[in-house]
Amino acid sequence: MAFSFRTLSLHAGNFQDRYSGTRSGWWAWFLQRLTGVALVGYLFLHIAVISTARAGADTFDTVLIILQKPFFVVLDLFLIAAVLYHALNGVRVLLFDAGIAIKRQALLFWICMLLTIVITGVAGYFSLPLIFRG
Amino acid sequence: MSAPLTSQQQKAVAGFWPWFLQRVSGFLLIFLVGVHIWMTHFSGLGDVVRGHQEELVLFEIVKQRLAQGLFIFIDFSLLALVLYHGLNGMRNILLEWGPAARHAAGMTAGLWLLGIGTFIYGAWALLAFIL
Amino acid sequence: MDTISLSVRRGSPEQNPTAYWQEFDVPIVEDTMSVLDALIWVQRNVDPSLAFRRACRVGMCGTCGVVINGREGLACGTLLGPLAGGEGGKVRVQPLRHLPVIRDLVTDPGVFFDHLRQVDPSLTPGPGLQEPVVLSPDSRERQTISPHRECIYCGLCYSACPVAGPDSGFLGPAALNRAFALVSDSRDVARNQRLQTVASEQGLWRCHTIFECTAVCPKGIPITRAIQGLKRRVVVDKLKSIFRLGR
Incomplete structure (x- = not known):
């Protein structure tokens, strides 16, 4: 099929077809996977950073001082958001496994999202001095 | 109501333990990760902001914290549980992907090796603060 | 027009x-x-x-x-x-x-019906049962089962399930829903057999409570609830057997 705006719009439609109809339960699961995989990646980085302690206290401190610069504090906030969402949605899934609130799954998803945003916001507020120092 | 599963049938209940332990480890991690993040990032925040302390995390600070038995326990169980939970989660995802599912036993063994290896490496790193 | x-x-x-x-x-x-x-x-x-x-x-x-x-x-x-x-x-x-x-x-709905066959979708009556054995319409058992027996096997849930795509071995929502309807039915004696079939790596444990099946079901069957019900039965059986309470 030759290129035209019509084919382009149909391809866009194809993408839309896969994701537009999905609902909160799908987003909850997708975000759980996304944050889960991201956190596994972070875990290995985290262990690698801590293992610099084997090279001596000075090496550890040099690395850690860099990792506490404002840029990394901002990244830490993303980390906190990922951990919070994964934990909160984990509780949501545990409730379903116990047979609780299965009918209220959408509401619970939005509560997870709201709490993630609010608590990350509070953590961000208290981290402001670290982001804007020096 | 008919009888519960017989022991023979119980054996065939494949995939129960990974599923169940994922939930148990996840539940415990909520508390362990909560304490971990609070202690490393927020409990010393006031001191850093007021200038009593230069950084949140430095070798000496971690060393002092790990001088307490409770934190040794928390950090090692955190390392083990988070590795189990994370790699079990990866296994879950990989099992839905044909090529990995066809070699499920090998993949599971590989993930166990990776997990145990990483635990040993992580424990060795942590011991730098303790010994 | x-x-x-x-x-x-x-x-x-x-x-x-x-x-x-x-x-x-x-x-x-x-x-x-x-x-x-x-x-x-x-x-x-x-x-x-x-x-x-x-x-x-x-x-x-x-x-x-x-x-x-x-x-x-x-x-x-x-x-x-x-x-x-x-x-x-x-x-x-x-x-x-x-x-x-x-x-x-x-x-071609072949895979969909193959999975249904795997859970042995028909009722296995006990030897003592004489037809017709009716569950009272206002009994708790009947009310638990009823919505789950509304299935018309249209396959919409199977199509909507994000797990059924990558893993064609996954039993899928309709088969699990059918198993739940039978496992919850006191007239059926194949409970253990069926629980064993569904409590497999490509059965119950592959469901991640994504709720897409429940969202698209044209009969409004709470499919996720059925799957969660099966999981709970297996967990309870398992824990009972561990603590030796099931004997």
């Missing part, structure tokens, strides 16, 4: 490996016109080669399941007007996902 644009995903694996979209301008003859009516209109007036399945046209048979604007639905039970949103509106129709396409909107 309002005309809407109906995009249909077409093609068959043998003739043309690449599926393509074809657009048809369809007049909305009546407010109550369904997606199925539009497909029939196209077949009769524009292109007799357009392939789709249908039988009862009143949402009983579960034959005309397709994906409409990204959402699984029965073509006969989905009204065209509100979807298109008036003159010139677009409605996209695709075959069900996770099933091999035979031609255009016709899919």
Whole structure:
């Protein structure tokens, strides 16, 4: 099929077809996977950073001082958001496994999202001095 | 109501333990990760902001914290549980992907090796603060 | 008369490996016109080669399941007007996902029914039972089971399940729902056998409570609740056997 705006719009439609109809339960699961995989990646980085302690206290401190610069504090906030969402949605899934609130799954998803945003916001507020120092 | 599963049938209940332990480890991690993040990032925040302390995390600070038995326990169980939970989660995802599912036993063994290896490496790193 | 644009995903694996979209301008003859009516209109007036399945046209048979604007639905039970949103509106129709396409909107539901067969979908009566054995309509047991027996095996849940796609070995929502209806039925004596079948790596534990099946079910069956019910039964049995309470 030759290129035209019509084919382009149909391809866009194809993408839309896969994701537009999905609902909160799908987003909850997708975000759980996304944050889960991201956190596994972070875990290995985290262990690698801590293992610099084997090279001596000075090496550890040099690395850690860099990792506490404002840029990394901002990244830490993303980390906190990922951990919070994964934990909160984990509780949501545990409730379903116990047979609780299965009918209220959408509401619970939005509560997870709201709490993630609010608590990350509070953590961000208290981290402001670290982001804007020096 | 008919009888519960017989022991023979119980054996065939494949995939129960990974599923169940994922939930148990996840539940415990909520508390362990909560304490971990609070202690490393927020409990010393006031001191850093007021200038009593230069950084949140430095070798000496971690060393002092790990001088307490409770934190040794928390950090090692955190390392083990988070590795189990994370790699079990990866296994879950990989099992839905044909090529990995066809070699499920090998993949599971590989993930166990990776997990145990990483635990040993992580424990060795942590011991730098303790010994 | 309002005309809407109906995009249909077409093609068959043998003739043309690449599926393509074809657009048809369809007049909305009546407010109550369904997606199925539009497909029939196209077949009769524009292109007799357009392939789709249908039988009862009143949402009983579960034959005309397709994906409409990204959402699984029965073509006969989905009204065209509100979807298109008036003159010139677009409605996209695709075959069900996770099933091999035979031609255009016709899919091969073989895998879907294979999984259903795996859970032994018919009731196994105990030796002492004389027909007819009826569960009282207001008994708790009957009320638990009833919604789960409404299934018309249309396959919409299987198409909507994000796990059934990558893992074709996953039993899928409909089979698990059927197993729950039978496991919860005191007249059935194959409970343990069935629990054993569903409590497998590619059964219960593959369900991640994504709720897409429940969202698309044309009969409003709380499918996720059924799957969670099965999980709880297996967990309880398992824990009982560990603590030796089950003897």
